[in-house]
Amino acid sequence: MTAGIQSVGAYIPVRRVSNEELSKTVETSDEWIRSHTGIGNRHIASDEETCSYMATEAAKEALSKADMDKDEIDHIIVATITPDFKDFPATANLVQNNLGIGNIGSFDVKAACTGFAYGLELGRGLILGGTAKNVIVIGAEKLSAITNWKDRSTAVLFGDGAGAVVMTPRVDGEGLIDSILRTDGSGSDALYMPSGGTATPYIPGVTPEEDLYLNMDGRRVYNFAVKVNVDIVMELMERNGLTPDDVDYIVPHQANYRIILAASKRSGIPLDKYYLNMEEFANTSSASIPLALAEMDRKGLLKRGMKILTVGFGGGLTYGGNYIVW
Numbered sequence: 001m002t003a004g005i006q007s008v009g010a011y012i013p014v015r016r017v018s019n020e021e022l023s024k025t026v027e028t029s030d031e032w033i034r035s036h037t038g039i040g041n042r043h044i045a046s047d048e049e050t051c052s053y054m055a056t057e058a059a060k061e062a063l064s065k066a067d068m069d070k071d072e073i074d075h076i077i078v079a080t081i082t083p084d085f086k087d088f089p090a091t092a093n094l095v096q097n098n099l100g101i102g103n104i105g106s107f108d109v110k111a112a113c114t115g116f117a118y119g120l121e122l123g124r125g126l127i128l129g130g131t132a133k134n135v136i137v138i139g140a141e142k143l144s145a146i147t148n149w150k151d152r153s154t155a156v157l158f159g160d161g162a163g164a165v166v167m168t169p170r171v172d173g174e175g176l177i178d179s180i181l182r183t184d185g186s187g188s189d190a191l192y193m194p195s196g197g198t199a200t201p202y203i204p205g206v207t208p209e210e211d212l213y214l215n216m217d218g219r220r221v222y223n224f225a226v227k228v229n230v231d232i233v234m235e236l237m238e239r240n241g242l243t244p245d246d247v248d249y250i251v252p253h254q255a256n257y258r259i260i261l262a263a264s265k266r267s268g269i270p271l272d273k274y275y276l277n278m279e280e281f282a283n284t285s286s287a288s289i290p291l292a293l294a295e296m297d298r299k300g301l302l303k304r305g306m307k308i309l310t311v312g313f314g315g316g317l318t319y320g321g322n323y324i325v326w
Protein backbone atom coordinates (compact mmCIF):
# COMPACT_ATOMS: atom_id res chain seq x y z
CA MET A 1 0.00 0.00 0.00
CA THR A 2 1.05 3.59 -0.60
CA ALA A 3 -0.57 6.91 0.26
CA GLY A 4 -1.46 9.56 -2.26
CA ILE A 5 -3.20 12.87 -2.82
CA GLN A 6 -6.88 12.39 -3.53
CA SER A 7 -7.82 16.06 -3.96
CA VAL A 8 -6.60 19.63 -3.49
CA GLY A 9 -8.30 22.80 -2.25
CA ALA A 10 -7.27 26.39 -1.63
CA TYR A 11 -8.33 29.59 0.07
CA ILE A 12 -7.09 32.95 -1.12
CA PRO A 13 -7.81 36.13 0.85
CA VAL A 14 -10.16 38.49 -0.90
CA ARG A 15 -7.90 41.57 -0.74
CA ARG A 16 -5.37 41.71 -3.59
CA VAL A 17 -2.51 44.17 -3.21
CA SER A 18 -0.56 45.05 -6.34
CA ASN A 19 3.04 46.28 -6.38
CA GLU A 20 1.71 49.72 -7.35
CA GLU A 21 -0.53 49.83 -4.29
CA LEU A 22 2.30 48.68 -2.03
CA SER A 23 4.63 51.32 -3.40
CA LYS A 24 2.30 53.99 -2.00
CA THR A 25 3.23 52.97 1.56
CA VAL A 26 6.72 51.47 1.13
CA GLU A 27 9.60 53.03 -0.80
CA THR A 28 9.69 50.61 -3.72
CA SER A 29 8.39 50.22 -7.27
CA ASP A 30 6.65 47.70 -9.47
CA GLU A 31 9.75 47.62 -11.65
CA TRP A 32 12.10 46.79 -8.72
CA ILE A 33 9.86 44.10 -7.28
CA ARG A 34 9.17 42.40 -10.61
CA SER A 35 12.80 42.47 -11.76
CA HIS A 36 14.17 41.21 -8.41
CA THR A 37 11.49 38.67 -7.52
CA GLY A 38 8.92 38.06 -10.30
CA ILE A 39 6.18 39.10 -7.85
CA GLY A 40 3.35 41.32 -9.13
CA ASN A 41 0.64 40.95 -6.46
CA ARG A 42 -0.07 39.37 -3.12
CA HIS A 43 -3.30 38.61 -1.26
CA ILE A 44 -3.54 40.00 2.26
CA ALA A 45 -5.89 38.53 4.85
CA SER A 46 -8.38 40.64 6.81
CA ASP A 47 -8.76 40.35 10.59
CA GLU A 48 -11.51 37.77 10.05
CA GLU A 49 -9.36 35.72 7.68
CA THR A 50 -7.28 34.08 10.40
CA CYS A 51 -4.82 31.31 9.70
CA SER A 52 -7.31 28.72 11.00
CA TYR A 53 -10.14 30.22 8.94
CA MET A 54 -8.12 30.05 5.71
CA ALA A 55 -6.93 26.54 6.56
CA THR A 56 -10.51 25.40 7.23
CA GLU A 57 -11.81 26.85 3.96
CA ALA A 58 -9.03 25.18 1.97
CA ALA A 59 -9.76 21.88 3.73
CA LYS A 60 -13.48 22.18 2.96
CA GLU A 61 -12.72 22.60 -0.73
CA ALA A 62 -10.36 19.61 -0.72
CA LEU A 63 -12.99 17.49 1.07
CA SER A 64 -15.70 18.40 -1.40
CA LYS A 65 -13.41 17.64 -4.35
CA ALA A 66 -12.55 14.27 -2.79
CA ASP A 67 -16.31 13.66 -2.54
CA MET A 68 -15.60 12.57 0.99
CA ASP A 69 -17.55 13.07 4.19
CA LYS A 70 -15.66 14.96 6.89
CA ASP A 71 -16.19 12.03 9.28
CA GLU A 72 -14.00 9.85 7.06
CA ILE A 73 -10.99 11.99 8.06
CA ASP A 74 -9.04 10.75 11.03
CA HIS A 75 -6.09 13.16 11.19
CA ILE A 76 -5.34 16.82 10.39
CA ILE A 77 -1.88 18.29 9.93
CA VAL A 78 -1.38 22.04 9.49
CA ALA A 79 2.00 23.34 8.36
CA THR A 80 2.31 26.95 9.47
CA ILE A 81 4.66 29.48 11.07
CA THR A 82 1.81 31.97 11.57
CA PRO A 83 -0.60 30.03 13.78
CA ASP A 84 -3.63 31.74 15.35
CA PHE A 85 -1.99 31.31 18.77
CA LYS A 86 1.76 31.60 19.23
CA ASP A 87 2.33 28.40 21.18
CA PHE A 88 -0.92 26.54 21.64
CA PRO A 89 -3.52 25.38 20.82
CA ALA A 90 -2.28 24.20 17.45
CA THR A 91 -4.04 25.67 14.43
CA ALA A 92 -4.86 22.08 13.39
CA ASN A 93 -6.87 21.74 16.63
CA LEU A 94 -8.93 24.80 15.62
CA VAL A 95 -9.46 23.43 12.12
CA GLN A 96 -10.72 20.13 13.58
CA ASN A 97 -13.31 22.05 15.59
CA ASN A 98 -14.23 24.33 12.67
CA LEU A 99 -14.84 21.33 10.43
CA GLY A 100 -17.00 19.73 13.11
CA ILE A 101 -15.12 16.45 12.99
CA GLY A 102 -15.09 14.20 16.08
CA ASN A 103 -12.06 13.81 18.31
CA ILE A 104 -9.44 12.85 15.76
CA GLY A 105 -5.68 13.56 15.91
CA SER A 106 -4.40 16.96 14.85
CA PHE A 107 -1.13 18.83 15.16
CA ASP A 108 0.92 21.62 13.59
CA VAL A 109 4.24 21.33 11.77
CA LYS A 110 6.67 24.24 12.03
CA ALA A 111 9.15 23.90 9.18
CA ALA A 112 8.66 27.32 7.58
CA CYS A 113 8.47 27.24 3.78
CA THR A 114 9.32 23.51 3.74
CA GLY A 115 6.36 22.81 6.03
CA PHE A 116 4.11 21.31 3.38
CA ALA A 117 6.79 18.85 2.20
CA TYR A 118 7.19 17.76 5.84
CA GLY A 119 3.41 17.58 6.32
CA LEU A 120 2.91 15.33 3.30
CA GLU A 121 5.53 12.88 4.50
CA LEU A 122 4.03 12.85 8.01
CA GLY A 123 0.59 12.21 6.48
CA ARG A 124 2.02 9.30 4.52
CA GLY A 125 3.64 7.96 7.72
CA LEU A 126 0.34 8.06 9.61
CA ILE A 127 -1.44 6.19 6.81
CA LEU A 128 1.26 3.57 6.20
CA GLY A 129 1.72 3.05 9.94
CA GLY A 130 -1.98 2.30 10.31
CA THR A 131 -2.60 5.24 12.67
CA ALA A 132 -4.89 6.97 10.20
CA LYS A 133 -6.73 6.13 7.02
CA ASN A 134 -7.49 9.54 5.54
CA VAL A 135 -5.46 12.61 6.45
CA ILE A 136 -5.92 16.29 5.60
CA VAL A 137 -2.60 18.10 5.16
CA ILE A 138 -2.81 21.89 5.02
CA GLY A 139 -0.27 24.64 4.43
CA ALA A 140 -1.70 27.92 5.77
CA GLU A 141 -0.05 31.26 6.43
CA LYS A 142 -0.94 34.75 7.52
CA LEU A 143 2.53 36.17 6.88
CA SER A 144 1.16 39.71 6.72
CA ALA A 145 0.87 39.50 10.53
CA ILE A 146 4.63 38.97 11.01
CA THR A 147 5.80 41.24 8.19
CA ASN A 148 7.52 44.51 9.04
CA TRP A 149 5.66 46.83 6.69
CA LYS A 150 8.36 49.48 7.20
CA ASP A 151 11.11 47.20 5.86
CA ARG A 152 11.00 47.28 2.06
CA SER A 153 13.48 44.42 1.74
CA THR A 154 10.91 41.97 3.18
CA ALA A 155 7.53 43.75 2.91
CA VAL A 156 7.34 43.21 -0.84
CA LEU A 157 7.97 39.46 -0.71
CA PHE A 158 5.15 37.86 1.24
CA GLY A 159 1.44 37.07 1.00
CA ASP A 160 -1.30 35.10 2.77
CA GLY A 161 -3.32 32.03 1.83
CA ALA A 162 -3.92 28.33 2.40
CA GLY A 163 -3.83 25.13 0.39
CA ALA A 164 -4.99 21.69 1.51
CA VAL A 165 -4.91 18.10 0.29
CA VAL A 166 -6.78 14.97 1.30
CA MET A 167 -4.39 12.02 1.53
CA THR A 168 -5.79 8.50 1.19
CA PRO A 169 -4.35 4.98 0.85
CA ARG A 170 -3.48 3.86 -2.69
CA VAL A 171 -3.26 0.22 -3.71
CA ASP A 172 -1.79 0.87 -7.18
CA GLY A 173 1.70 1.61 -5.81
CA GLU A 174 1.41 5.26 -6.84
CA GLY A 175 0.98 8.43 -4.77
CA LEU A 176 3.65 9.92 -2.53
CA ILE A 177 6.68 7.77 -3.34
CA ASP A 178 9.61 9.51 -1.68
CA SER A 179 10.48 12.56 0.41
CA ILE A 180 13.67 14.31 1.46
CA LEU A 181 13.41 16.41 4.64
CA ARG A 182 16.45 18.33 5.84
CA THR A 183 17.59 21.21 8.03
CA ASP A 184 20.74 23.31 8.22
CA GLY A 185 20.30 24.76 11.70
CA SER A 186 23.54 26.75 11.37
CA GLY A 187 21.48 29.17 9.25
CA SER A 188 18.71 29.59 11.81
CA ASP A 189 19.49 33.32 12.12
CA ALA A 190 19.31 33.95 8.36
CA LEU A 191 15.49 34.04 8.39
CA TYR A 192 13.76 34.17 11.75
CA MET A 193 11.62 35.97 14.31
CA PRO A 194 14.11 37.36 16.85
CA SER A 195 11.68 38.02 19.69
CA GLY A 196 8.63 36.47 21.29
CA GLY A 197 9.99 33.02 22.18
CA THR A 198 11.06 31.87 25.64
CA ALA A 199 14.75 32.66 24.94
CA THR A 200 14.07 36.28 24.00
CA PRO A 201 10.63 37.21 25.31
CA TYR A 202 8.97 40.42 24.27
CA ILE A 203 9.69 43.11 26.87
CA PRO A 204 7.67 46.31 26.33
CA GLY A 205 9.94 49.33 25.98
CA VAL A 206 13.05 47.16 25.63
CA THR A 207 12.50 44.84 22.66
CA PRO A 208 13.21 46.73 19.40
CA GLU A 209 10.09 46.90 17.25
CA GLU A 210 11.78 45.23 14.28
CA ASP A 211 12.51 42.15 16.40
CA LEU A 212 8.80 41.44 16.58
CA TYR A 213 8.74 40.74 12.86
CA LEU A 214 10.32 38.36 10.41
CA ASN A 215 14.02 39.23 9.88
CA MET A 216 15.95 38.07 6.85
CA ASP A 217 19.44 38.16 5.39
CA GLY A 218 18.24 38.17 1.78
CA ARG A 219 21.54 37.35 0.08
CA ARG A 220 22.29 34.45 2.41
CA VAL A 221 18.82 33.00 1.92
CA TYR A 222 19.05 33.48 -1.84
CA ASN A 223 22.33 31.55 -2.13
CA PHE A 224 21.04 28.77 0.13
CA ALA A 225 17.76 28.57 -1.81
CA VAL A 226 19.39 28.17 -5.22
CA LYS A 227 21.77 25.49 -3.96
CA VAL A 228 19.18 23.35 -2.16
CA ASN A 229 16.68 23.67 -5.00
CA VAL A 230 19.18 22.01 -7.27
CA ASP A 231 20.33 19.46 -4.65
CA ILE A 232 16.84 18.28 -3.73
CA VAL A 233 15.58 17.97 -7.31
CA MET A 234 18.72 16.10 -8.42
CA GLU A 235 18.65 13.77 -5.41
CA LEU A 236 14.95 12.99 -5.78
CA MET A 237 15.50 12.16 -9.45
CA GLU A 238 18.58 10.03 -8.74
CA ARG A 239 16.97 8.11 -5.86
CA ASN A 240 13.95 7.30 -8.01
CA GLY A 241 15.68 6.58 -11.31
CA LEU A 242 14.18 9.61 -13.05
CA THR A 243 15.60 11.79 -15.81
CA PRO A 244 14.35 15.37 -16.37
CA ASP A 245 12.32 14.02 -19.32
CA ASP A 246 10.41 11.69 -16.96
CA VAL A 247 9.32 14.57 -14.72
CA ASP A 248 6.09 16.29 -15.75
CA TYR A 249 6.25 19.19 -13.29
CA ILE A 250 8.47 20.57 -10.58
CA VAL A 251 6.36 22.52 -8.10
CA PRO A 252 8.79 24.68 -6.13
CA HIS A 253 8.19 26.90 -3.15
CA GLN A 254 7.15 30.17 -4.79
CA ALA A 255 9.64 32.56 -3.18
CA ASN A 256 11.30 34.29 -6.08
CA TYR A 257 11.43 33.83 -9.85
CA ARG A 258 15.18 34.51 -9.91
CA ILE A 259 15.87 31.65 -7.48
CA ILE A 260 14.02 29.22 -9.76
CA LEU A 261 15.67 30.62 -12.89
CA ALA A 262 19.13 30.19 -11.34
CA ALA A 263 18.27 26.66 -10.15
CA SER A 264 16.99 25.75 -13.61
CA LYS A 265 20.17 27.03 -15.25
CA ARG A 266 22.40 25.24 -12.75
CA SER A 267 20.57 21.91 -12.93
CA GLY A 268 19.95 22.02 -16.68
CA ILE A 269 16.25 21.28 -16.11
CA PRO A 270 14.19 23.46 -18.47
CA LEU A 271 12.35 26.35 -16.83
CA ASP A 272 9.05 25.24 -18.37
CA LYS A 273 9.06 22.15 -16.14
CA TYR A 274 8.64 24.45 -13.13
CA TYR A 275 5.12 25.59 -12.27
CA LEU A 276 5.30 29.21 -11.11
CA ASN A 277 2.60 31.46 -9.69
CA MET A 278 4.47 33.89 -7.41
CA GLU A 279 3.42 36.69 -9.80
CA GLU A 280 -0.08 36.52 -8.30
CA PHE A 281 0.43 35.23 -4.74
CA ALA A 282 4.02 36.17 -3.74
CA ASN A 283 5.69 33.98 -1.12
CA THR A 284 3.07 32.30 1.08
CA SER A 285 5.57 30.05 2.90
CA SER A 286 4.08 26.62 3.65
CA ALA A 287 0.93 27.46 1.66
CA SER A 288 2.76 28.09 -1.59
CA ILE A 289 3.17 24.50 -2.85
CA PRO A 290 -0.43 23.40 -2.14
CA LEU A 291 -1.71 26.71 -3.55
CA ALA A 292 0.21 25.97 -6.75
CA LEU A 293 -1.12 22.40 -6.84
CA ALA A 294 -4.68 23.69 -6.36
CA GLU A 295 -4.26 26.16 -9.21
CA MET A 296 -2.81 23.46 -11.46
CA ASP A 297 -5.74 21.21 -10.56
CA ARG A 298 -8.23 23.97 -11.40
CA LYS A 299 -6.53 24.47 -14.77
CA GLY A 300 -6.79 20.72 -15.49
CA LEU A 301 -3.00 20.32 -15.62
CA LEU A 302 -2.80 17.42 -13.17
CA LYS A 303 -3.50 13.95 -14.52
CA ARG A 304 -3.28 10.60 -12.75
CA GLY A 305 0.13 9.00 -13.28
CA MET A 306 1.99 12.29 -13.77
CA LYS A 307 5.37 12.48 -12.08
CA ILE A 308 5.69 15.57 -9.91
CA LEU A 309 8.52 16.82 -7.72
CA THR A 310 7.98 19.42 -5.02
CA VAL A 311 10.87 21.38 -3.55
CA GLY A 312 10.71 23.64 -0.51
CA PHE A 313 13.25 25.83 1.32
CA GLY A 314 13.05 28.44 4.01
CA GLY A 315 13.54 29.48 7.62
CA GLY A 316 15.32 27.01 9.81
CA LEU A 317 17.02 26.75 7.43
CA THR A 318 14.81 23.89 6.28
CA TYR A 319 14.68 22.30 2.87
CA GLY A 320 13.23 19.24 1.24
CA GLY A 321 10.87 17.89 -1.36
CA ASN A 322 8.54 15.10 -2.40
CA TYR A 323 8.25 12.77 -5.37
CA ILE A 324 4.59 12.19 -6.18
CA VAL A 325 3.01 10.04 -8.86
CA TRP A 326 -0.28 11.92 -9.10
Ligand SMILES: CC(C)(COP(=O)(O)OP(=O)(O)OC[C@H]1O[C@@H](n2cnc3c(N)ncnc32)[C@H](O)[C@@H]1OP(=O)(O)O)[C@@H](O)C(=O)NCCC(=O)NCCS
Pocket: 027, 028, 029, 032, 033, 036, 037, 113, 152, 153, 154, 156, 157, 216, 218, 219, 221, 222, 225, 255, 256, 283, 313, 314, 315
Ligand atom coordinates in the same frame (compact mmCIF):
# COMPACT_ATOMS: atom_id res chain seq x y z
C1 LIG B 1 15.44 40.02 -1.13
C2 LIG B 1 16.12 40.03 -2.50
C3 LIG B 1 15.05 40.09 -3.58
C4 LIG B 1 16.99 41.28 -2.60
O1 LIG B 1 17.60 41.31 -3.87
P1 LIG B 1 19.15 41.71 -3.99
O2 LIG B 1 19.51 41.76 -5.41
O3 LIG B 1 19.90 40.76 -3.09
O4 LIG B 1 19.13 43.16 -3.43
P2 LIG B 1 20.01 43.79 -2.27
O5 LIG B 1 19.53 43.29 -0.93
O6 LIG B 1 21.45 43.59 -2.60
O7 LIG B 1 19.60 45.28 -2.42
C5 LIG B 1 19.93 46.01 -3.56
C6 LIG B 1 19.38 47.41 -3.39
O8 LIG B 1 17.97 47.36 -3.52
C7 LIG B 1 17.38 48.03 -2.39
N1 LIG B 1 16.10 47.40 -2.11
C8 LIG B 1 15.83 46.36 -1.30
N2 LIG B 1 14.53 46.10 -1.31
C9 LIG B 1 13.95 47.00 -2.14
C10 LIG B 1 12.65 47.24 -2.58
N3 LIG B 1 11.61 46.48 -2.15
N4 LIG B 1 12.43 48.22 -3.47
C11 LIG B 1 13.43 48.99 -3.92
N5 LIG B 1 14.71 48.80 -3.55
C12 LIG B 1 14.96 47.82 -2.67
C13 LIG B 1 18.39 47.85 -1.29
O9 LIG B 1 18.19 48.85 -0.31
C14 LIG B 1 19.69 48.03 -2.02
O10 LIG B 1 19.92 49.38 -2.22
P3 LIG B 1 21.40 49.97 -2.08
O11 LIG B 1 22.21 49.27 -3.14
O12 LIG B 1 21.21 51.41 -2.31
O13 LIG B 1 21.85 49.61 -0.69
C15 LIG B 1 17.03 38.79 -2.70
O14 LIG B 1 18.13 38.83 -1.83
C16 LIG B 1 16.28 37.51 -2.46
O15 LIG B 1 15.43 37.14 -3.23
N6 LIG B 1 16.61 36.77 -1.39
C17 LIG B 1 15.88 35.59 -1.04
C18 LIG B 1 14.66 36.02 -0.28
C19 LIG B 1 13.64 34.94 -0.12
O16 LIG B 1 13.19 34.40 -1.07
N7 LIG B 1 13.28 34.68 1.13
C20 LIG B 1 12.30 33.74 1.47
C21 LIG B 1 12.83 32.37 1.32
S1 LIG B 1 11.65 31.24 1.86
